Amino acid sequence: MAILKQDEAQALLKKVLSFSKADECEVSLKGREGGNIRYARNAVSTAGDISTITLTINATFGKRTGRTTINEFDDASLEKAVRRAEELAQLAPEDPEYMPLQGPQTFKESITYVPATAAITPDTRAAAVAKSIQVSKDAKLEAAGFLENTTSFDALMNSKGLFAYNTDTDIIFSITTRNQAGTGSGYAARGYNDVSKLDTFTATQIAASKANGSANAKAIEPGKYTVILEPVAAAYMMENMFRGLDARNADEGRSFMSKPGGGNRIGEQLMDEKVTIYSDPFHPELPAATWNSDGQPQEKINWIEKGVVKNLAYSRFWAQKKGVKPVPGPSNIIMEGGTASLDELIKSTERGILVSRLWYIRMVDPQTLLLTGLTRDGTFYIENGVIKHPIKNFRFNESPVIMLNNVEALGKPERTISVESYRSYLIPPMKLRDFTFTSLSDAV
Amino acid sequence: MGFGALMIPSSLLAGNAIDPAQALLEGMDVGMKKQLSDVALTAARAKGATYADVRIGRYLNQFITTREKRVQGISNTESFGVGIRVIANGSWGFAASNVVTKEDIIKTAERAVAVAKANAKITTEPVQLAPQKGFGDVSWKTPIEKNAFEIPVKDKVDLLLKVNDIALQGGANFVNSAIMAVNEQKYFASTDGSYIDQDIHRIYPFFNVTQIDKATGKFQTRRSLSSPVGMGYEYLNAAGNNKVTGVVTRYKDRYDILEDVKNATADVAQKIKAKTVEPGKYDLVLDPSHLWLTIHESVAHPTELDRVLGYEANYAGTSFLTLDKWKSKNFQFGSKLVNIVADKLQPGSLGAVGYDDEGVKCKEWDLIKEGVLVNYQAIRDQAHIIGLKESQGCCYAQSWEDVQFQRMPNVSLKPGTTPLSVDDMIKNVEKGIYIIGDGSFSIDQQRYNFQFGGQLFYEIKDGKIAGMLKDVAYQANTQEFWNSCTAIADKNDYRLGGAFNDGKGQPGQSNAVSHGSSTARFNGVNVINTARKI
Numbered sequence: 001m002a003i004l005k006q007d008e009a010q011a012l013l014k015k016v017l018s019f020s021k022a023d024e025c026e027v028s029l030k031g032r033e034g035g036n037i038r039y040a041r042n043a044v045s046t047a048g049d050i051s052t053i054t055l056t057i058n059a060t061f062g063k064r065t066g067r068t069t070i071n072e073f074d075d076a077s078l079e080k081a082v083r084r085a086e087e088l089a090q091l092a093p094e095d096p097e098y099m100p101l102q103g104p105q106t107f108k109e110s111i112t113y114v115p116a117t118a119a120i121t122p123d124t125r126a127a128a129v130a131k132s133i134q135v136s137k138d139a140k141l142e143a144a145g146f147l148e149n150t151t152s153f154d155a156l157m158n159s160k161g162l163f164a165y166n167t168d169t170d171i172i173f174s175i176t177t178r179n180q181a182g183t184g185s186g187y188a189a190r191g192y193n194d195v196s197k198l199d200t201f202t203a204t205q206i207a208a209s210k211a212n213g214s215a216n217a218k219a220i221e222p223g224k225y226t227v228i229l230e231p232v233a234a235a236y237m238m239e240n241m242f243r244g245l246d247a248r249n250a251d252e253g254r255s256f257m258s259k260p261g262g263g264n265r266i267g268e269q270l271m272d273e274k275v276t277i278y279s280d281p282f283h284p285e286l287p288a289a290t291w292n293s294d295g296q297p298q299e300k301i302n303w304i305e306k307g308v309v310k311n312l313a314y315s316r317f318w319a320q321k322k323g324v325k326p327v328p329g330p331s332n333i334i335m336e337g338g339t340a341s342l343d344e345l346i347k348s349t350e351r352g353i354l355v356s357r358l359w360y361i362r363m364v365d366p367q368t369l370l371l372t373g374l375t376r377d378g379t380f381y382i383e384n385g386v387i388k389h390p391i392k393n394f395r396f397n398e399s400p401v402i403m404l405n406n407v408e409a410l411g412k413p414e415r416t417i418s419v420e421s422y423r424s425y426l427i428p429p430m431k432l433r434d435f436t437f438t439s440l441s442d443a444v
Numbered sequence: 445m446g447f448g449a450l451m452i453p454s455s456l457l458a459g460n461a462i463d464p465a466q467a468l469l470e471g472m473d474v475g476m477k478k479q480l481s482d483v484a485l486t487a488a489r490a491k492g493a494t495y496a497d498v499r500i501g502r503y504l505n506q507f508i509t510t511r512e513k514r515v516q517g518i519s520n521t522e523s524f525g526v527g528i529r530v531i532a533n534g535s536w537g538f539a540a541s542n543v544v545t546k547e548d549i550i551k552t553a554e555r556a557v558a559v560a561k562a563n564a565k566i567t568t569e570p571v572q573l574a575p576q577k578g579f580g581d582v583s584w585k586t587p588i589e590k591n592a593f594e595i596p597v598k599d600k601v602d603l604l605l606k607v608n609d610i611a612l613q614g615g616a617n618f619v620n621s622a623i624m625a626v627n628e629q630k631y632f633a634s635t636d637g638s639y640i641d642q643d644i645h646r647i648y649p650f651f652n653v654t655q656i657d658k659a660t661g662k663f664q665t666r667r668s669l670s671s672p673v674g675m676g677y678e679y680l681n682a683a684g685n686n687k688v689t690g691v692v693t694r695y696k697d698r699y700d701i702l703e704d705v706k707n708a709t710a711d712v713a714q715k716i717k718a719k720t721v722e723p724g725k726y727d728l729v730l731d732p733s734h735l736w737l738t739i740h741e742s743v744a745h746p747t748e749l750d751r752v753l754g755y756e757a758n759y760a761g762t763s764f765l766t767l768d769k770w771k772s773k774n775f776q777f778g779s780k781l782v783n784i785v786a787d788k789l790q791p792g793s794l795g796a797v798g799y800d801d802e803g804v805k806c807k808e809w810d811l812i813k814e815g816v817l818v819n820y821q822a823i824r825d826q827a828h829i830i831g832l833k834e835s836q837g838c839c840y841a842q843s844w845e846d847v848q849f850q851r852m853p854n855v856s857l858k859p860g861t862t863p864l865s866v867d868d869m870i871k872n873v874e875k876g877i878y879i880i881g882d883g884s885f886s887i888d889q890q891r892y893n894f895q896f897g898g899q900l901f902y903e904i905k906d907g908k909i910a911g912m913l914k915d916v917a918y919q920a921n922t923q924e925f926w927n928s929c930t931a932i933a934d935k936n937d938y939r940l941g942g943a944f945n946d947g948k949g950q951p952g953q954s955n956a957v958s959h960g961s962s963t964a965r966f967n968g969v970n971v972i973n974t975a976r977k978i
Contacts, residue, residue, distance in 0.1 A: 037563065038950050040755040044563040048538040048847050048951075049555050052525070069521040071542040084520070091597045093515045093605075122562040130566045144757035146950035174950075176758040182766070185757075252618065253656045253663060256978060260661040270978075359761075362886045364897060364917060367662060368976040372895050372917070374888045395886075395893055395919065401978045438972060439919050441893035442764070 002031040002051040003118075006165045009155035012055075012073070017159055019082040022059035022089060024101045026158040028293075030054050036148035037125040042133050049122060059085035063098040066091070099316040101158045102295055110166050111287040114194040117169035118151040125149070128173070128200045135204040136177050141211050143204065145175035149195065156295055164291045171195050172422050175204050176377065177211040178444075184390075185444050186210025187357050187377035189232050191417035191424040193287060210356055210378035217390040219440055220381060226352035226408065227435040228345050228382070231416040233358045233375075235425040239418050240361070241369060241400045242277075242333050242425075245303050247312035247322070256369040256401055257312060264312060271307040271404040276336040278302040285415050286426045288331035298331040307404075337410035337428025345411050345431050347385040352431070354380040354387060357419065358396075369399045374441055393444075394437035406433045471502045471629050472524075472544070474641050478581070481633035483546050484528050487553035489635065493530035493560070495573060496553070497634035497802060500526050500544060501844035504627040506593060510604040511620045512612060518597055525844040528553045532560035534570025536825075540845040574827035574835050576804055578637020584798025586645040587791070588676030592625035595677045603680070604651075607705045611653045614709030617663075621651035621705075624672075624944065626956075630801070638803040646794060646956055647679050648672035648944055649701055655712045664715040664914070666708040667899055669733050669881055670699045672944045672956060674796045688937070690866060691902055691909055692880060694733055696939045697792060711900060711912075718912035721901070723973045727876035728918060728966045729869060734898050735857070736941025736959035737882040742922040743777075743784055744855035744959065746891035747811050748948075749820040749830065760948045761889025764922070765817055770830070775817045778926030783858040784812035786821055788837060793958035794942045795854035802848055804837035811855065815927070823850045842953040849949060856940075856960035860932035866963045869931050876904035877916060877971065882941070884917065895919045897974070915975040925966055933962035 004012065009029050016027045031053040038046045056069045059082065066088025070081040125147055136143030149171040156164045174189040186207040192198055229237065241256070250257035250264035257265050280300040281288035290298050294316065302310040311327055319326040346354060356378035364370040375393045382388065411429035418425065481498045488496035503523045509516040525542035526549055537560025541552045604621040611619035626646040633639045650670050656663040669692070673679050682698035692707050693700075730738065746763040750756055769775035778784075787808035788795040799805055802824055810818050822830055823839040841848035870878065881899025888894075901913040920928075942958035 035559070036951055038758075040757060041753065043568055044535060044566060045755055046536055046538065046847050046849060047559050047563050048540065049559050050540050050845055052540075052542050052845055054523075065518075067517065067519050069519075069523075071523060071525065088518055088520060088597065092518050093601055095516075096514055122559045126562045126566055133566065142754060142757075144754055146758055148951060174758055178754070178757060178762075182762075187758075253661060254618065254654055258661065262661075359889055360886045362884050364884045364895075364974045365915075365976065368978050370974055370976050372884065372886045374886070374893065376889055393888065393893075395888070395895060397895075397972070397974065399976055399978060402976065439893060439970075441888040442921070443761075443888035443890035443892050 002033040002053040003151055003153050003167065004029065004031055009153065009165055010163060013155060013157035016055065016057065016078050016082060017157060019079045020059060020159060022061055022086050024060040024159050026058040026101055028056045029155040032150055032152040034148065034150035035122060035125060036146065037129050038146045039129055039133065040144040042137055042143050044129065047122065055081070057081055057085040059089045060098065061089050063094040063096065064089045064092045065095060065098065097317045101160045102162055103160045104162050105295060105297055107164055107291045107297055110281060110290045112166065112168040112193055112289060114169045117149055117171055117193065117195040120149045120195060132175055132200040132204040135201060135208055139208040139212065141177040141179055141208055143175060143177050145173070147173045154289065158295070162295050164295055166289045166291065168289065169193050171198055172417055173198055173200055173203060175207045177204065177207045179211055179215055183444055184211045184215030185377045186214060189417050189419060191415065191422065214378040214390040217392045219392045222394055222437040222439050224434045224436055226349060226431065226433045228349065228352060228354045228429060228431045230342065230356050230429050231414045231427045232419065233355045234430050235416050235427045236358050236361055236418050236420060238400045239421060240363060240371060242330060244369065245312050245330060247314045248318045250312060254366065256367060257309065265309045266312060267309065269308050270401060271304060272407040273307040274407045274410055275304050275307045275404050276302065277304040278334055279330040279332050280334060281331040283332065283334055283426065286332050286334060286424060292328040294328065296326060296328045298328055301327065303330065334426040335413060335428060337413045340409060340411040342411060342429045345409060345429055346382055346387065348409065349382045349385060349431065352382045353391065354382055364397065369401050370397060371399065372397045393441040395439045395441055396436055397438045398436045403432050403435060408433055472500065474631070477631040478633065478639050480544060480546065480549055481631065481639065484526070484549045484553045485633060485635050487550040488528060488530045488557055491554050491557040493532045493557050495531040495635055496528065497632065498526060498528050499801065499841065499844050500631040502629040503843055504593060506625040507622065508597065508600050508604060509622040510608055512608055512618065513605065515601055523843060526552060527841065527844040527847065528556045529847060530556045530560050531571050532557045533564030535560045535564040535567045536571055537563060538847040571825050572828050574824045574832065576636050576824060576835065579640060579803070580637065581639045583641040585643040586674055586796065588645045588678065590677035591645065592647050592677040593627060603701065607651055607701055610702060610705045611709045614706060615655065615713060616653045616709050617656045618654040619651060624648045632799065632801065632803055634803050636803060640799045640803060642798055644797055645676055646672060646674050647677065649680060649699065651705055653705065653708045653712050655716060657716045664712050666712040666715065667881060668701065668704055668708065669694050670701065670704065671941050672794060673792050673940070674794045675792050691878070692900060694731060694880065714912050715914055718914040720975055721913045721916045721971060721973050723971055725968045726971050727873045728969045729873060729876055729878040729904065729963060730966065731880040731963050732939040732961045733881050733941055734879045735961045735964060737885055738896055739855060739857055739959040739961060740943070740957070741885060741887045742891055742894055742925065743812065744852050747820050748850060748852060749822045749826050750850045752820060753829065756948065759950050764890045764892050770817050770820065773816065776815050776927065777812050777817045777923060778815040779929045780814045781860065781932050782812055782815045782926050782929050784855060785809065785858060786811050786853045786855050788853045790854055790940065790958065790960065793854045793940055794956035795958055800837045800839045801841050802839040804835045804839065806837045809836055821850060821853060826850065840955055842955065846953050851948065851955040852946060852957050854958045854960065857932065857964065859935040859938045859962040863934050864931060866933055866937060869933060869963060869965055870904055870909065871907040873904045873965065874906055877913060878902040878904055878909065892921055893919070894922065915973045916971060917974050918969050918971050920969050925969065928967045928969065929964055930967050931965040935962065937962035
């Protein structure tokens with residue numbers, strides 16, 4: 001059993017701390033159980049059922065810290081691991097940035113755990129996938145997909161009396177359908193805490209419709225176009241930006257959040273005023289843990305408000321150095337939008353490109369956040385408010401910061417997942433002008 | 445199993461309890477692993493498995509990170525557990541647990557069979573495994589000279605802080621450096637009769653130097669020209685014959701981190717003042733420290749058979765190298781100079797092991813011969829699809845808790861057979877760019893269209909290096925690019941590059957892989973300028 005209840009986790013961590021002879025000791029437990037099923041060519045390819053639990057020990061003498069992890073939990077192993085962390089600490093050089101551990105904190109209880117998701121069995125997964133495969137077969141397409149459910153817990157305790165505990169459930173599903181000729185491909189992705197929200201049948205129907213609709217795409221010239229990014233494309237495009245909301249990197253002059261001449265961009269109008277991005281662990285559509293790995297409480301916080309940079313994350317060390325309050329990094333990411341549906345955004349577009357999904361996004365230049373990547377699984381040309389025809393995929397070179405200065409309209413936010421990290425976000429579809437496509441790709 | 449049982453390990457095999465403290469220090473005894481493996485195989489068979497394999501793995505990682513004068517982290521991790529894979533009712537099933545006791549192994553084997561049987565209900569084609577003879581009790585070990593885990597942490601920290609000091613003394617504003625060391629102790633057993641014990645070592649020392657131009661507020665970076673390798677700590681002991689001199693010193697088989705950081709600090713200052721590139725067509729001269737990544741993305745990935753068949757369609761993508769192109773025996777992937785081999789044998793490479801993770805002995809085979817696509821990368825349940833009688837031995841799982849599947853072996857460009865030095869290659873280039881080190885990378889899901897950056901870019905004008913460039917990236921179509929290969933330096937220039945973290949699969953897994961090449965020339969490649977303003 002990899003999922004320990006709060007009292008079990010507390011008892012185990014207390015025992016580990018009782019072995020500690022260090023000045024300060026922080027111990028954490030991470031347990032995960034769940035399973036996955038993967039399919040391709042309309043048949044299951046691999047599946048697994050996984051259960052793991054890991055203990056991490058950070059032992060500190062003065063400003064010297066050693067760290068070990070272990071997944072054996074008898075008393076002798078636990079004590080050995082504590083000694084090992086302490087030995088490593090004695091060998092470690094002093095860390096001038098070491099911050100003393102925090103004392104007890106108050107954390108609100110999160111809403112991240114859903115018992116129905118924790119109760120999933122291999123048969124549940126197989127049944128959900130069977131529905132998806134049937135849609136694909138009926139549409140004469142080949143499906144490749146993945147479904148994974150995870151139940152996890154995290155617990156943190158330190159020698160100053162801090163204790164934090166959280167449980168979480170998560171289910172993700174993604175589906176790619178391709179036609180037999182290899183000329184059309186469609187995709188859909190879903191992620192929830194609550195399995196009852198997952199409908200593999202409907203998601204596969206959407207992917208199937210994209211696959212059939214994207215067949216026999218025409219090539220158009222690369223260049224600057226008005227684009228409509230569906231939420232799954234927009235989330236992936238902005239993920240690098242979300243990771244960069246850090247004050248230290250900005251203050252040090254090596255981030256898109258660095259202010260020319262020194263300092264960071266807090267207070268600066270960096271994007272269009274339609275852009276508001278925030279975190280809120282209690283958002284019912286996207287709940288998150290109420291404490292971070294450092295043991296700090298997570299609260300609602302605005303990062304970008306009406307295009308103005310409102311906050312950046314400050315580690316406890318950097319906050320002390322700069323004389324400000326520590327700000328934990330984002331617990332989740334929510335971007336405000338409007339009320340328009342995707343269809344309404346399309347209807348309002350005279351000429352543009354609908355992007356269903358983006359792919360293989362990598363950083364080209366961290367100071368401008370220039371990214372490159374490609375469109376995939378359904379790229380369509382829009383004229384006079386209707387989709388005219390599918391087009392061949394493009395490579396783009398674009399910065400999300402520049403992109404978010406070119407916002408024409410935002411639709412209604414939807415819970416979506418990043419196609420690479422599988423993190424969930426609440427992101428609207430977005431209509432953007434002057435998105436830069438630099439070359440054509442033959443890929444389908 | 446309940447929480448109490450987790451806290452107090454139950455007795456093992458006929459009362460022979462494993463001493464966990466001993467396991468922590470030395471790892472489980474091979475004889476015990478064999479006994480536990482037999483327990484797993486017997487339990488799987490008893491529940492109806494027609495095939496089963498078991499991997500008892502102990503994975504040790506050490507990661508030391510520093511920045512400027514500070515040690516950021518010293519992390520030692522150990523993961524120990526068992527993964528059991530079975531075929532039952534014609535379907536695969538897999539289960540894993542970190543409790544390696546007789547009782548739990550039986551339960552894990554039963555879970556694997558239950559997963560297989562659940563999947564079998566919706567399976568139409570049963571798994572077809574290429575035959576594999578059992579090897580009995582065998583072992584393999586990376587031929588290291590110095591086990592990185594036995595080198596005192598202090599020595600590593602001192603080295604990294606010295607690296608940082610050289611950079612700061614040289615005028616860098618920031619420097620990050622790190623050493624990663626990996627030891628996979630893997631025991632594999634299968635119902636074919638193999639009991640394979642392997643001890644695999646890898647190491648990767650690296651740094652990144654940053655300098656900020658106060659006048660413009662812009663910054664430039666230069667990463668180390670080291671490679672992750674399948675070696676011990678001896679990698680950090682370079683002699684004169686390990687150095688490739690030229691515009692900047694590069695390294696072969698061994699690495700001089702102190703020399704490289706000094707050069708990097710000078711390079712990064714030069715990068716700030718470098719000319720921004722004029723977009724257009726250039727002949728590219730690509731150093732092995734750069735070309736490995738282009739090989740990885742544009743050759744190694746599209747020749748993975750699972751991608752070709754559609755098994756990766758939902759994540760990593762498919763491949764333009766479809767079976768009809770292979771069957772035609774005349775698909776001109778590249779120019780006639782282009783010969784590309786797959787292997788898991790090259791000494792010092794990340795792919796080198798004795799046996800893969802489904803008990804197949806490792807080997808070498810051709811992928812591209814004189815520019816023509818001749819083969820793919822296949823494992824046991826794929827071999828029959830391309831008419832092979834046996835697996836090519838490239839099955840891998842990143843840990844005991846992940847299911848093994850087809851992963852990339854080393855994929856390397858063979859050196860030119862005609863004597864040719866890099867200097868002689870550059871002499872013939874009128875308008876070109878010489879690229880050293882890997883940078884930004886992106887490629888489409890069928891591996892047609894790619895874009896690569898780099899660490900160092902030198903303009904070539906009329907056969908001579910004319911100074912440094914910046915803001916360079918090149919875009920090309922894979923087939924056009926490899927057909928534009930007009931020269932490959934000879935074997936004297938052959939070097940390995942690679943990565944610890946090639947990602948594939950769902951759930952995602954990392955694979956460590958090397959790619960060898962000599963410097964090669966590609967004509968008329970489209971170069972873009974990546975400078976922007978926000």
